[in-house]
Amino acid sequence: MGHLITVATSLNQWSLDFQGNLERILASIRIAKERGATLRVGPELEVTGYGCQDHFLEGDTCLHSWEVLAKILESEDTQGILCDIGMPVMHKNVIYNCRVVIYSGKILLIRPKMWLANDGNYRELRWFTPWMKHRYTEDHYLPRIIHAVTGQTKVPFGDAVVSTVDTCIGIELCEELFTPSSPHILMGLDGVEIFTNSSGSHHELRKLYTRVELIKEATMKLGGIYLYANQQGCDGDRLYYDGCAMIAVNGHIIAQGSQFSMQDVEVVSATIDIEDVRAHRATSSRSMQAAGAERYQRIEVDFALSGGKFSGIADGRTLASRTFEVRYHRPEEEIALGPACWLWDYLRRSRTQGYFVPLSGGIDSCATSIIVFSMCRLVAEAAVRGDEQVIADARRIAGEPEDSSYLPSDPREFAKRIFHTCYMGTENSSTETRARARQLAEAIGSYHTDLNMDTVVTAILSLFSFVTGVKPQYRIHGGSAAENLALQNIQARLRMVLSYMFAQLLPWVRGRSGGLLVLGSANVDESLRGYLTKYDCSSADVNPIGAISKTDLKRFIAYARDAFELPILEDFLDAVPTAELEPITENYVQADEADMGMTYDELSVFGRLRKVEKCGPYSVFTKLVHEWGSFLSPVQIAEKVKLFFFEYARNRHKMTTLTPSYHAEQYSPDDNRFDLRPFLYPSRFPWQFKKIDEVAATLPDRSNKDPEGVKTKTA
Template identity: 85%
Template sequence: MGHLITLATCSLNQWALDFQGNYERILQSILIAKERGATLRVGPELEIPGYGCLDHFLEGDTVLHSWEVLAKLLASKDTAGILCDIGMPVAHKNVIYNCRVIVHDGKILLIRPKMWMANDGNYRELRYFTPWSKHRQTEDHYLPRIIQAVTKQTKVPFGDAVISTMDTCLGVELCEELFTPASPHILMGLDGVEIFTNSSGSHHELRKLHRRVDLIKEATLKLGGVYLYANQQGCDGDRLYYDGCALIALNGRIIAQGTQFSLNDVEVISATIDIEDVRAHRAQSSRSHQAAQAERYPRIEAPFTLSAGKFDEVEDMRGLVGKQESVRYHIPEEEIALGPACWLWDYLRRSRTQGYFVPLSGGIDSCATAVIVFSMCQLVAEAAARGDPQVIEDARRIVGESSDSTYLPTDPREFCGRLFHTCYMGTENSSAETRRRAKQLAESIGSYHVDLNMDTVVTAVRSLFAAITGHTPRFRAHGGSNAENLALQNIQARLRMVLAYLFAQLLPWARGRNGGLLVLGSANVDESLRGYLTKYDCSSADINPIGGISKTDLKRFIAYAQTKFDLPILANFLNAVPTAELEPISETYVQADEADMGMTYDELSVFGRLRKVEKCGPYSTFTKLVHEWGSFLSPVQIAEKVKLFFFEHARNRHKMTTLTPSYHAESYSPDDNRFDLRPFLYPSRFPWQFRKIDEVAQALPDRSLPGATGRAGIDKDKTE
């Protein structure tokens, strides 16, 4: 004999301040949940206004419009007969809280404010919201008149309480609260809560999903219970991509999982569970002893049931009951193919532009950017083939076929040719090989490609300077100084940015179409960290899908994409030496990125993680690397590498203040004023720190083996 309950949670592609669209998606998710027989529906964090409102949360309008949307939901007959957990900001006694509003049949049962805030990395919740600090306490919240008119309630409980129905008990845990050491679900579970809801705004980061899933499984493995995890999905108007993957867990097992990357605006997952399974799991002596001593939560009595009845009274309960699923994880290469592609699609359709433009250099970074756009076209083609009406409507509008009801973007290369524009901007320093690679890649993915030489433009700027100053700058290869050499490289790089925006604005016009294109950047996270880019060059763009991805991961992605997308040309990019091609090529010299930087891309990833993730300064970075690299580098060699990195990072830090907004994918991203809050004027030679490093390096024994090589390698030390 059992009590069966069908539960639903969802991933919604909400958009900051899109109250109408957000309302429609919430309502659609409730209708889908009801069609599946669910009696409880959980939505993502702050789903009414959108999670990414940032400082708009401080505006009274955002709170007002959230109440207006909630009033509309409460008044709708479509929301009757189901318990809904809905997210919005609420001002209680003139204090703004991040809340869940629990509603049923046109009534508000409880407003539960968030108690532990996400306030590091990408998140600044304490800037907008105040945490509820009165644990296991409630107060009366007096409702606005627009809600009173619908619910006929004057006040409702506000605070840390649980909902007690006639057959079970459920409690709310909000996003960050799951990640805290003393999570609320522990005490709630000991006090008899059997169903936990978690509404989240959790962003994608490479290799992150494992942690989220492990925490959700662990939440109910020892404790017992049902855990429903809902998440925001999509770009929400910012650098982050919220990656969905709604989950339902039962007693430490995942029994339902949504997609992590999808073009669907609404995705609902559901499961039928037997609540008696929770009670059986909890029937152990030690748990019972702790539960008998647990502090009591205020209980909101709800006079209805979530269960359908006794097991033998239920007809046609397909897919019974609580069957375990194998959790689906994407490998990092797939995450790169899917996450930035979904983010680009959201940005494109919501910005109301007609496509993307990227300067193709023939190198792996711009190649990766182009392949991600092609992956986006693949996802659109697959969705169109399934008959997704929203994707088809958006695709027709973007490519100017709104009036053609027969056009379907089911061929990714054909669709790519309509919205993706690439350009090779060559100079006398460019090689025939990179030009050929760029053209072949464009042909392989179907982009509209332009090939040009910009020597006349470069010469015009150089001649202008000579006419004004009487001095003609020369490359180092022609006898010029370092200053002349660097300036001549930067002329080329910055003119590429100017030309990129010219072509992005006018190429649709030249093709007889309307609108403009968004320019994509293609600087990877390691180059940004090191400052190995020209400020306001073609790394300056509208958005950058690879700005948070390491060079190492990009190479692995290209190797994966070669097979996944049937693009044999990508092998040529993998085997090419990374080069900016901004200096003259001679028989004895070809510009190479790693030689220019004085360190390898693999080394940059190590430095980035130590600096950001492990919070190391120059000296602690050195002491850690003595242990990691000591078998193939001497302490003095390690010291030189550490000093070089921190010197270059510090003197180029100002460049990070102007980085193109990038898809966040890496835990050591240098994205300024958002994820990485640091000054941009440093004592770049760190005299105190570097002196201490040198003293210790000289005193330590050299344990490197003769002739040994390792990941760090030895590169040309170029600091100026």
């Protein structure tokens, strides 16, 4: 029986941080070797960071990647261990996304990616070309900086596998696992026993299960060992790569890394008996298919992953357990952890002094604040564990000197140093929202300010009246729709101006240097509907909830109420969502859902149909006739669909200035990155709406005529 110690790693890399990326790669190799590992695989494009985007088109990016690889090859850390490293490589003037397999100062193989991710957040075809010569290799002539280290002039480049003394290793890159005909199938039939997968997979709510099932399925029928390494952390964009490195054997997950972590380097390892793979494959039908399988070129290396002939017998190593249970976080926990880790990376890498949130007393700014508090909790937990990197970053952000003994072990005390909130009231604000904002700030420890901005609003309106000779009025005072909207928008936009002023100067007020990052609080449904003011207080530096639905945010607040021991959050759950931009009277209180003409639950449905299921107005109508037909008539459904697409289209221009948001939902309308669509539409969709009306008029009414049922049944 031959035992193998195999390793998958998750690294928190940063795009274009070549020095930091090198240090983290070498640290992961050292940890792997300390555990007795003989094979180490890292995440996709780990040398550069995955999110370099158009920097991949620059010659400098490839040049610096080779320089980093030269340092890795020179290092004593890489002696006696097989390493799978990710970087871009230009071969014959074509840029490829590659894995470079090295052993003891030599390059064995450069394996380019064959199937590229090119939808949603991914644009790999913009920068890379897929390798189309399957099971074929060419000579790649190495740059002089590598030749000086290895003495090699050329190495194999292409689709091949690596054959050691005791087993065979094949490479599968990220998207290739998700394709219908994945490379691991044919490689496995040709005798490959260990598969490495280097990934740059980002976090979305409820997404991990799909990834785990694909990894299990990869070796369930085929048999084999599957090593999955994924980037973890924010590498400079809207995405949070959620790690969760895994090792699977014959369809069973036997090791799993954290999905959300503040560690820069995490190594997941397991000891496996390679004979288990051979026993699993000893079936007649599999053998018949394997006997006719096409051959892969084998790149041979005189090295054994297992120790010796009787490796593993009474040598103190423990085989990984088949009873391992995969850890899944509930969506509420994912919201508490993912955006919090993303905010921590953004804060420490931007080298600013903290965050600022305009706290309105509503559930959205409350959720943003609780995510920051969750970040402070994670920092405190890491500090108590003795995480030196987190402690050093926290001291610098908190304004402590490098030789300080300060330990950020209390999340509320740390929040008081780095988190700033402000309630910006007007004559339209209620005492309830002001009280909720103050009580929340006290509960989480933020440095809170409270102000009335009526004098600023009055100054702007006085200037307008002086110039034009007229004074706009609210709707309830007899004003037109244009006046009413302008009076609301000026309040919202002034809050944005004040937010940036306070964010820049509050550290100075407190005797510190530097500035704060302003956080936005517009959720995905409001952005989809365009229910926000362009350049208002939703405009910020980054937004942790910009791709999270109102429904999920409510569930998150309910979770945080208990998990974080914050009873004040119950008041936010009970409050009616309101912008508080119009005067409150005995007969009128502004309410978001009434203003929008649709519920948040309905917005989520429209968002998923529009983006995830790729439906236009007519297709959305035909689907909802079946889903909502029991409580709405076809004509009512038609009116809702037309209202949504009209409001979506006429407000689409707002998405061009939307604050960069943590990407957590597939129907995010962020047209800067995820949802590439025009922003000037024929907003009344005359052709599409006419067809909807024609069909709606012919369909029978199956609804139960219960107007109260709409909200409860679509929830």
